[in-house]
Amino acid sequence: MDLAARIRRTAEREGLWQPGDTILAAVSGGPDSTAMLHLLRRLSGECGFRLAAAHVNHGFRGEESAREAEFVRRLCEELGVPLDAVEYDLPSYIEETGMNAQAAAREKRYAFLRSAAARRGASRIALAHHADDQAETVLMRLLRGAGTSGIAGMPMKRREGNVELIRPLLRISKLELLQYCAREGLGYCEDSSNRKTVYFRNAVRLEILPFLERYNPNVSASLVRLAEISRAEDDFLTREAERAMAGLVRREQGGFAMERGAFLGLHVALQRRLITLILIYLGVEKGAIPFERIDAIREAAAEGSPTTSVIEAGRGVRFLREYDVLRWMTGDAAGDDAGFEYEVTADVRELAIPEAGGRLVFRRMLRAAGEPLPSPGAESRCAALFDEDAVAYPLRVRSRRPGDRMRLAGLNGSKKVQDIFVDGKVARAMRNRIPLVADAEGRLLWIAGIRRSADAPVTEDTTRILRIEWQDDTLEVWRC
Template identity: 55%
Template sequence: MDDWLSDLLALARQEQLWRPGDTVVAAVSGGPDSMALLHMLHRLAGPERLTLVAAHVDHGFRGEESAREAESVRQYAAALGIACQTVRFDLPAYIEETRMNAQAAAREKRYAFLHEVAANYGAACIALAHHADDQAETVLMRLLRGTGPGGLAGMAMKRSEKNVELIRPLLRTYKADILRYCEQWAVPYSQDSSNGQKYYTRNVVRLEVLPYLASFNPQIAQSLVRLSELASAEDDWLEQETKAVFERYTTKQHDGCQLNRKALLGLHVALQRRLIKLILSYIGLETETTSFDSVETIRLAAADGAASTWSFDVGGGARFLREYDNLVFIRQERPGMTSRQSGYAYVVPEGTAMLNLLEAEAELAFEEMAASEASMPGSRLEALFDAEALQYPLTVRNRIPGDRMQVLGLNGTKKVQDMFVDERVAPSRRDVLPLVIDANGFVLWIPGIRRSRHAQVQATTSRVIRMTMRQAAELP
């Protein structure tokens, strides 16, 4: 085995790119990089017991030229005894229909086809022919557009997508070495004429920007690749730390998650930013498009001097709320769904034993017993009422504007809204917490907050109703 294969095999084992016996789909454009990769994998197929499938996409941009490339790939795969799947797309028509960027549209269709081929053959991985010069271009382009440490990592040697591993075996090999390999092994390849056209940003970076920077540092490509490897390792470590913090500090809920403000402030600023992005990703936001400003807005909203109640539309169906010391991240309701804050009301006839409150993520129990057997409430989530003094049917609902309660121990009435503020009830919870109302419209009890002076248990009371609210975390 020559140095080429020895190095590739060592890299594959180090990075666990494949396992012996795997089926590998090789994405082959017809250029020198992908044709060399196909040839290398073919030479390794025997010792590694790999089953290879070549997959080629004709995007329909270059007419006869791209048709010739497709035929050359088919012929070379046949000469190597490798199964070959090809497809031709009418990308110009697709772009006109979707209004997508040409490169984004081409990538979308290309990767969809590669995944389809992988699924049809039961492949474990898709091999892509990106090389070290591609990596240098990617890092530089991200620098020019503005990126964080994760962006500096560039393309990954290996990453999972749709239950298949995307692998890049040539990511540490430079273009010049690939061309020498093609010459040494007489590997045929085509030259894509569009690679010389400067209306693509990557082509401008490759043809003009990198050569200009090389006048200051002849090893600029190597420097950028080295930067990507350093950033990748550090990004991976930080990501592991962030996931550990996420599991330690966040509380998952049915529509998002929350964490304590002081827990966030206790982290290093780098972990604060990463944790915010990880939470946004957890609730379904595409964080690749989340701006630094959005993350920083959320981070600064947790500061001691910031408003104690505040909300921010992050975009993409995500919303952030600061509610005193709670930081809440929620998925907003999809179109056509009824918001949990749109209001609810349940009629409770006499004799009801249990009421499930989906909107409040709780249940309310009603238990009748002799007054002599009733113990005092153990918390503000329990309350006792004189069974004979209760006016049925009761209603359990969320608050409505103007609600007031005749609070036990106070003269007159007090606004429910003011009680919520006094008790520091989070704004997002104020519209879902239940109020127990009697048939006369009096607010009897707000579980966890206060009870009214109506239907008090007296010395003459013979039977009582014990109401108990259990929250979702306490339910079996």
């Protein structure tokens, strides 16, 4: 099967294009992109897509770069392919920005390709990376310590903004492309910088791969196969992590949380992938999450680890283990909050508390002498009953303060609110957000969702009952 037929079969299998598409080919003038442009030109008629080309002169190599630009212009003219070309002064841009040469060139090149695609109405940009490039990429990432996602190499297609980047040559070797150019009588340009081993990729191509080929002549094919296998497994793990995210992780104010038991029930590979996914959702770039940090979080959740711990996860994100709850929080949500306080008069029926992510609902009931007391079900962790005549208005609903204490039934004296939180295994990150209800005499009546005080109990003598209920806007803000 010739190269054009192989590319067409790959395109159909991978969905690289559809009839009616406009494809913008990135053409440098080297043998790879020259062969790609020629092959796409052959395929455009039978596959029903329109073809345009783009060329970037980075301004690194003076006359050599100018000759490449002219070569691409003539090639596109001969093939009848419209061309967009640009010339940059990259050395000056690098000096201004302090970026390294390769990063600066890539930034400018892809920005121009996207703008050219927009001008031409192209939905896809074709890049000329081939199988040898893939082998080099996988080996480079292996040497840098990449995991499954990294050694998956370059994808056949990838969405970037409004366009899709496609690599139709990714399963074709460099030798096959050179042979194609020779058969078709295609000239091409040689980039002299490709021989400089100061660049890591060039060193891999010119020194490391030839050394490895002494032990395995097919090492490049093995690396490409490794990329194919890793990409499929990476895609599977990503989907499973997204499923776990949807089923086990709940969104909270400022971040995400999940039960430690559910996390420990996942396979270790899925634990790592889920941690990565959560951090990405919270704005940490994928490439900025080292393996050591991911495993530190995983180990903090493990059996035998301290029941409370905090790990800085990067970009202002903190991981918190708080007993049997795991939390990933951003910004102020991961630290101390500013606090809040609201006044509640005797006619208030509902009080929204955005700082706590919910509301308090006040219901007042009359009880005639001799009537039965409310059933035990009227009270719960999220609802408490009080003798309203024993409560001094206005009530104060506020966050905790240093030294707060509350009288508890069966206890002589009072107990620190801090100790009540610890006994109740209340997450440290949540403690400043839990509403405390106090009356006008300063008595703490209720820690919403946690504990009621011994003050103002409902008895046989009670004629007016005040019921206070906490309702969450989010799920299980503090296990209520």
